[in-house]
Amino acid sequence: MRHLLALLPLLFLLVAEPVFAWTATPTGTIVEASYTEPNTNADAPPTSLVDLARTTIYYSIDGTITKALDVPATATTGNGNIVRQVAVPVGPNVEKNVTFWVTAFDTSGNESVKSNEVIVRIDRLPPSAPR
Ligand SMILES: [Ca+2]
Numbered sequence: 001m002r003h004l005l006a007l008l009p010l011l012f013l014l015v016a017e018p019v020f021a022w023t024a025t026p027t028g029t030i031v032e033a034s035y036t037e038p039n040t041n042a043d044a045p046p047t048s049l050v051d052l053a054r055t056t057i058y059y060s061i062d063g064t065i066t067k068a069l070d071v072p073a074t075a076t077t078g079n080g081n082i083v084r085q086v087a088v089p090v091g092p093n094v095e096k097n098v099t100f101w102v103t104a105f106d107t108s109g110n111e112s113v114k115s116n117e118v119i120v121r122i123d124r125l126p127p128s129a130p131r
């Protein structure tokens with residue numbers, strides 16, 4: 001029983017692991033994307049990745065998809081931590097959501113499915129003047 005109780009916090013940690021593994025943090029119109037490269041292939045059970053070429057950051061504004069940045073792989077086996085800044089074209093006096101996601105490409109040009117999407121609210125809309 002004592003062993004079981006000791007395991008409970010570990011089990012909770014495993015269950016509570018956040019779905020959104022990566023983050024996109026806005027400062028003005030600059031969004032900092034922070035994520036980890038994959039280190040496995042998409043097969044099941046997954047085999048080890050040995051041909052990662054790059055990851056690609058995308059965003060979508062009002063349904064228009066833009067490829068923001070190609071990030072060369074830190075290693076063909078992946079697993080590197082990536083931090084990149086992306087400038088999004090949200091003009092003055094506008095406040096809107098920008099949806100970000102990342103994919104991975106291997107050296108044969110195969111693209112992974114999308115990562116989880118992260119929605120960032122870009123706010124360039126000031127309040128009206130006090131009265
Ligand atoms: Ca491959």
